Amino acid sequence: MLRRRWAADTLSRWFAMNIMMALLVAAAMNAAFVQFAGVWAKPGIKDIGIVEQAAAVVRLIDSAPRDMRPRLARAARGDVYSVEWFPNDDALPMRRDDTYVGVTARLRDLIGRQNVRVLGSEPGDPGVDGTPTTKYALAIDLSDGSWLLFVAPERSWGLNPWARNVLTGIFALAGSVAVGALASRRLARPMEKFARQAQRFGADVNAPPMESAGPLEFRMAAHAFNDMQARVKRYVADRTYMLAAISHDLRAPLTRMRLRGEFVEDEEQQRRLFRDVDDMRAMVDSALAFFRDDSEQEEATRFNLSELVNTVVDNFRDAGSDVAFHHAGSVAYTGRPLSLRRTFSNLVENAVKYGTRAAVTMQETEDGIEVTIDDDGAGIPEKLHEAVFRPFYRIEASRNRQTGGVGLGLAAARSAVRGHGGDIVLENRAEGGLTVRVRLPVFDSVQALAACHPRA
16 A cells, blocks of 8 residues: 555656646746736737727717818827828728727727727738738728728837837746746755755764655655664664773773782883783773763753863963964854863863974854864874874874873764764874864754754
8 A cells, every 4th residue: 555655656756747737837827927917018909098089089070071081080190099081991001801899899889880890900910911010900980981090009018029028038937937946846855855864864873764755766765774774873882882891891800910910029020011901991991981972972052162162272271281272253053062072172182292382273164163273293194194083093103102092082083073063184284283173064953963963
């Protein structure tokens, strides 16, 4: 039953239905334009206001002597139309089959003569010589068989044909754009939703499953994506718990090794053994902290990011470190403050540890917020810029356990920043030292980030 319902909602059917709807709406808009703007664009004879005036002129001239009619016809000319008298229909420059039924009954009532003959033509109708006419013409016979010809210029409410055609084209283009935008928006909405949910999962494996909506193809892709996401989440959870358990279980043998080291009589060997045990314990503690932060999610909230970074910098200043902070003003951010505080503390600590001073700069960009930490140390070879983010990776020549750290600081920092949808990159400074560039995207609301990264 579900499969049968889905089959009626495939992407190809969506395209076909949207194209059909677009064509129907465009046709309806065109019909509406013709219906409501047709008189304005190219009115008929009965809509240009000549019928009533012609009836009054006909009554006046028909009651006058025949020899005065040419002069009266010329006198009746005005800005709206011209009038010409013809003694018979042979001289009339109109086709005899141009009988204008549409206004004949009206003119008969206005003139008071039921045998009135009326000929009429509009712009575009064939003339006597077969070429299209360019003006309105209305011929009415008088009681003695003579004719009055009323000729009016083409009426378009003050717009010439070129301007009228341009305006009609603009209306057609605007209607097509509106219909096309609505149709394309309806088709693009499921794809945009799919892309946003995929991006959420890219930022955090604990993102909620993708909603199954839209055409059949999108729902099939959503189900496949959710299956993949579930497998990845299980893999990450199993890896995290396993490594955390291993790190935790290592504490017991390390404690026993230290106790047994108390019985070693050789002081030099005992000192080396205790040093190795302490190094291993430091690695285990760091690993536990790293895996704990990786598996537990802090609740997202909105806070002042510039104030948070300034607090981190002040802590290092209080400890006697030379750290400067430059920022344009307060920056509100939606994220996890404790996680970011640890991240910036780690990065500033590295800058101070491997250089004599550090400079922290925060600025807003088109994509979000960028925080840079510059130091004047020895820097890191460019080929190792990605390697240093691997857990437990150390550059022995400069950054080793004797100077502090077990190789998890940068890995934890990048994990936290990527958990906010951002990233960390390293750059060597031309004047010497290293630049750590932290890029954080901006979410519209706390709920948006909380939905993207729910608490475990």
